[in-house]
Amino acid sequence: MTDTKKSIHGQWSSRFAFILAATGSAVGLGNIWKFPYITGENGGGAFVIVYLACIALIGIPIMMAETMLGRRGRQSPINTMEDLAQEAGADPNWHYLGWLGVVAGFLILSYYSVIAGWGLSYVVKALTGSFSGASSAEIKTLFEGFIASPVQVIFWHTVFMATTMFVVARGVSGGLEKAVRFLMPTLFFLLLLLVAYAMNTDTYQRGIHFLFDPDFSKITADSVLTAMGHAFFTLSLGMGAIMVYGSYLPDHVSIAKTTVMVACADTAVALLAGIAIFPIVFANNLEAAAGPGLIFQTLPIAFGNMAGGWLFGILFFVLLVFAALSSSISLIEPAVAWLVENKNLSRFNASVFCGLATWFLGLATVFSFNIWSDFKIFDRTLFDLLDYLTANLMLPIGGFCVAVFAGWIMKQEHSRQELEMAKPEHYQIWKFLVCYISPAAVFLVFLNVVGVL
Ligand code: PFF
Numbered sequence: 232m233t234d235t236k237k238s239i240h241g242q243w244s245s246r247f248a249f250i251l252a253a254t255g256s257a258v259g260l261g262n263i264w265k266f267p268y269i270t271g272e273n274g275g276g277a278f279v280i281v282y283l284a285c286i287a288l289i290g291i292p293i294m295m296a297e298t299m300l301g302r303r304g305r306q307s308p309i310n311t312m313e314d315l316a317q318e319a320g321a322d323p324n325w326h327y328l329g330w331l332g333v334v335a336g337f338l339i340l341s342y343y344s345v346i347a348g349w350g351l352s353y354v355v356k357a358l359t360g361s362f363s364g365a366s367s368a369e370i371k372t373l374f375e376g377f378i379a380s381p382v383q384v385i386f387w388h389t390v391f392m393a394t395t396m397f398v399v400a401r402g403v404s405g406g407l408e409k410a411v412r413f414l415m416p417t418l419f420f421l422l423l424l425l426v427a428y429a430m431n432t433d434t435y436q437r438g439i440h441f442l443f444d445p446d447f448s449k450i451t452a453d454s455v456l457t458a459m460g461h462a463f464f465t466l467s468l469g470m471g472a473i474m475v476y477g478s479y480l481p482d483h484v485s486i487a488k489t490t491v492m493v494a495c496a497d498t499a500v501a502l503l504a505g506i507a508i509f510p511i512v513f514a515n516n517l518e519a520a521a522g523p524g525l526i527f528q529t530l531p532i533a534f535g536n537m538a539g540g541w542l543f544g545i546l547f548f549v550l551l552v553f554a555a556l557s558s559s560i561s562l563i564e565p566a567v568a569w570l571v572e573n574k575n576l577s578r579f580n581a582s583v584f585c586g587l588a589t590w591f592l593g594l595a596t597v598f599s600f601n602i603w604s605d606f607k608i609f610d611r612t613l614f615d616l617l618d619y620l621t622a623n624l625m626l627p628i629g630g631f632c633v634a635v636f637a638g639w640i641m642k643q644e645h646s647r648q649e650l651e652m653a654k655p656e657h658y659q660i661w662k663f664l665v666c667y668i669s670p671a672a673v674f675l676v677f678l679n680v681v682g683v684l
Pocket of ligand 1: 258261262463464466468472473562
């Protein structure tokens, strides 16, 4: 099957191109914006350990499974799941797993685009020297003033969404593959520079202790769920993004090796972001649990006070936006691919349709930080609710189903053939993880949250 089938949407030009695209999808706001603030909110070290364990035991095996399913199906996740279910003689309802992903992608992109819009506006703020010499109080006021203004935030959300749609409309290996090739290494370099700055603050050790000294008394059932949900979010798992990217992967590329590389790069970026940010938080007596505004209230202080900070500030936010862009296109790709396959839409029309729908939904997040900030459901703002629903519930449920399908439903000879592991033991390890460990872990975390454990 794999030898003959190709996706109608095109294919990555090489193994390296896939690594770049998957890394592009994985590395995004999740690493630089979300990881630090949820680590801050959940008490630091112990949370980081739970998160790392989730990446290793749940994330990597499921990422391999998702890539494998995508490559074998070679279509949008909905159609892929339908075909693979048929191939395995299983219930056709498995294609609802694809639908779950499409809906999750819309919901995530709706708020992702708003936050990426914050990043865009910070490019301009950096350019116009707004951070130069500013105190931490001034930076905080700047941020609060900005998110309080729906008009400004909507403007940047619109710019980001339009850019995403433009890139998606151009297809798989057009501009993006090339852009990511250059952007990812540069982003990495800039993060190292920020880490170097953080190392020179008096509070560097404090930041490191906060990040890496586990205090398990700070861990609650909900923080374990957040850590697990974030492992899915940061690796782009459980919603078909990696599945659809896998469907563009040439045959005979090692899925295991590429997946491990992507997961390691992703984790490294998140940890570097944490190492850069927390010393600055403590040096300026800021709140580690400041929430979604954390990076916007810390990094500008560093840029405003370091030599060359003007340029680095601009570069950093430009790169943040590009990292977000290479993730956002993967959030919407499953839906676009499905519309092209099933509704006979051109890529362009499918992109515009998805873009408009997501843009509209994004308004809920925009208003969560200003005019609707008091509107709460289950004690959460609309933004918090969207985030909780997608990252903590939909992605783990999607990932759980991927693991069950790959481990239990798909014929062993097919997964073995698709994964082409160098050693039989490696296949056995993966199979064991995906059959037992990953689904059981997700299940236990859920039981824990509903208070059964
Ligand atoms: N992995 C991205 C990040 O960390 O920013 C977010 C994301 C992209 C989640 C694609 C899910 C997805 F399908």
